[in-house]
Amino acid sequence: MESKPKSLDLSSNSNSNSTSSGILSQLSSASARSPVEISSDRIRTLRFEEKMAADGRSNLKIVEGDFGYVLEDVPHLSDYLPNLETYPNPLQNNPSYAVVKQYFVHNDDTVPQKIVIQKNSPRGTHFRRAGPRQKVYFQPDDVQACIVTCGGLCPGLNTVIREIVCGLNHMYGVDKVFGIVDGYKGFYARNTVDLTPKSVDDIHKRGGTVLGTSRGGHDTMKIVDSIQDRGIHQVYIIGGDGTQKGASLIFEEIQRRGLKVAVAGIPKTIDNDIAVIDKSFGFDTAVGEAQRAINAAHVEASSVENGIGVVKLMGRYSGFIAMYATLASRDVDCCLIPESPFYLEGKGGLYEYIEKRLKENGHMVLVVAEGAGQELIAESLRSMDHQDASGNKLLLDVGLWLSQKIKDHFTNSGRMQITLKYIDPTYMIRAIPSIASDNVYCTLLAHSAIHGAMAGYTGFTVGLVNGRHTYIPFYRVTETRNKVVITDRMWARLLSSTNQPSFLSAKDIEEAKRAENLQKWRSSSGKFTLDGHHVMPEYDSNAENCDTENNGTTQKC
Numbered sequence: 001m002e003s004k005p006k007s008l009d010l011s012s013n014s015n016s017n018s019t020s021s022g023i024l025s026q027l028s029s030a031s032a033r034s035p036v037e038i039s040s041d042r043i044r045t046l047r048f049e050e051k052m053a054a055d056g057r058s059n060l061k062i063v064e065g066d067f068g069y070v071l072e073d074v075p076h077l078s079d080y081l082p083n084l085e086t087y088p089n090p091l092q093n094n095p096s097y098a099v100v101k102q103y104f105v106h107n108d109d110t111v112p113q114k115i116v117i118q119k120n121s122p123r124g125t126h127f128r129r130a131g132p133r134q135k136v137y138f139q140p141d142d143v144q145a146c147i148v149t150c151g152g153l154c155p156g157l158n159t160v161i162r163e164i165v166c167g168l169n170h171m172y173g174v175d176k177v178f179g180i181v182d183g184y185k186g187f188y189a190r191n192t193v194d195l196t197p198k199s200v201d202d203i204h205k206r207g208g209t210v211l212g213t214s215r216g217g218h219d220t221m222k223i224v225d226s227i228q229d230r231g232i233h234q235v236y237i238i239g240g241d242g243t244q245k246g247a248s249l250i251f252e253e254i255q256r257r258g259l260k261v262a263v264a265g266i267p268k269t270i271d272n273d274i275a276v277i278d279k280s281f282g283f284d285t286a287v288g289e290a291q292r293a294i295n296a297a298h299v300e301a302s303s304v305e306n307g308i309g310v311v312k313l314m315g316r317y318s319g320f321i322a323m324y325a326t327l328a329s330r331d332v333d334c335c336l337i338p339e340s341p342f343y344l345e346g347k348g349g350l351y352e353y354i355e356k357r358l359k360e361n362g363h364m365v366l367v368v369a370e371g372a373g374q375e376l377i378a379e380s381l382r383s384m385d386h387q388d389a390s391g392n393k394l395l396l397d398v399g400l401w402l403s404q405k406i407k408d409h410f411t412n413s414g415r416m417q418i419t420l421k422y423i424d425p426t427y428m429i430r431a432i433p434s435i436a437s438d439n440v441y442c443t444l445l446a447h448s449a450i451h452g453a454m455a456g457y458t459g460f461t462v463g464l465v466n467g468r469h470t471y472i473p474f475y476r477v478t479e480t481r482n483k484v485v486i487t488d489r490m491w492a493r494l495l496s497s498t499n500q501p502s503f504l505s506a507k508d509i510e511e512a513k514r515a516e517n518l519q520k521w522r523s524s525s526g527k528f529t530l531d532g533h534h535v536m537p538e539y540d541s542n543a544e545n546c547d548t549e550n551n552g553t554t555q556k557c
């Protein structure tokens, strides 16, 4: 890591038929104008316009170092706008921050994606550490920044908005910040609202988003036209996987037009399904609020003979809220998530387990994530292959369906008299303000985004990786989705806490492991052959033995 600094010209308006020699010439010319102090033994950029663009990887910046060190770096304005002026970071004169020794982050600081390693393991993938830099690429007086929130609600959205507005103002003296109303379509179909530290002062105490949100309506050209016409320099985009895909397209178009505009994503998902990051903001709030519904279900169920409480929680593709709420509660007898298929009838099925629990304990509580059992429902109901405006699959209501099936199986068939209460707290959970710990987390995410944009980074999502704030390239958070790994110890812990059947055969377990391995390989460090194909990077045929202990997601190993 001592050799001289280099940076890469990755602008998407360069020759789309780049060959490896074209790339090498880009590399040597780029090395002369590096604003980003990255030192490494080698820098390779492999740019395969079509495939990479399709993968959202057209701005791939891979820096390799010793012992298998790989930095998946984020784009920088100077990658496509050479000779940009820099300015001293105003934080060095800020009375609050200047007192802290080493307040600025070193340009070589990076954060490993995988922290559990063995003696001979390669150092693996790293992300750029977030934080303030000595030099900034914007003069605060000139900056116009905007904020937009997209997708479903999540506790903490208002906190992030507040902290971007206040952080820009208090740390950098930026006072021209405005809000885009109602999500992406607001860029071209709505007026903006001015945001000042005063106007956002207490919005963190409210649920929802004061800016409004929406699904659908992403029109890259119209959005970038609006950014250009309004003279915006920094765009802060708060949203989930769909939103970050949209943000990536906006960044690419901004780069194609050669605009000095930084695009920063702040990942939002109540489902906690965004890849790479440790945890999404609002998740702890959601898990905490879910306890109230589970408690109510438990009180109802335990107050009658053969009482069953069913609670539906959010989680379209990933059952994290259900899993954590179950583990936290200890009153839950069965947790059903999308990642773990289940069946109703016969030996080892749900009905058999319910009957056993009722006989043993007189009542039971069942938590079901909204995306669980969708294939089962589709089998028994006419399949509805509908989508929302963003293209997300519209789900059939598993809570209602399951409650009815259980009632039919036990009471209506005369097998056993049960009393079932179904609680659906999903939107109540999503609409509350964030708890204290999420507020602090939101503040740090907002600050990371601001520091990154001011330092000229762009096309990045901020995220916590192994407890450190980082800048992650967009493609990394959009190419896969975090899911509960049912062959991981966290799910085993859940099974042992509820004592529910796993609903899995040995064959299912083998298949789940194979799928998990494939997922790991896909999300591994992203080395490619020159024709754009992956070489097997850190793929390890023994990867089942990797430690996914962190939070039971596919991303940690």
Ligand SMILES: Nc1ncnc2c1ncn2[C@@H]1O[C@H](COP(=O)(O)OP(=O)(O)O)[C@@H](O)[C@H]1O
Residues within 6 Å of the ligand: 150, 151, 152, 183, 184, 185, 214, 215, 216, 217, 218, 239, 240, 241, 242, 243, 244, 245, 246, 247, 249, 268, 269, 389, 390, 391, 392
């Ligand atoms: N693949 C995509 N490309 C561009 N924009 C997208 C894409 N997917 C979703 N979006 C836009 O992102 C916004 C939010 O997406 P959505 O999936 O509803 O929520 P979330 O961002 O929370 O996943 C919507 O305005 C939608 O049009």
Ligand SMILES: O=P(O)(O)OC[C@H]1O[C@](O)(COP(=O)(O)O)[C@@H](O)[C@@H]1O
Residues within 6 Å of the ligand: 151, 152, 153, 240, 241, 242, 268, 269, 270, 271, 314, 315, 316, 370, 388, 392, 430
């Ligand atoms: O009713 P809506 O707004 O479509 O929201 C429902 C969906 O929103 C979510 O809470 C989160 O989805 P996003 O992260 O894509 O916004 C899902 O769990 C749920 O299926």
Ligand SMILES: [Mg+2]
Residues within 6 Å of the ligand: 151, 240, 241, 242
């Ligand atoms: Mg989504």
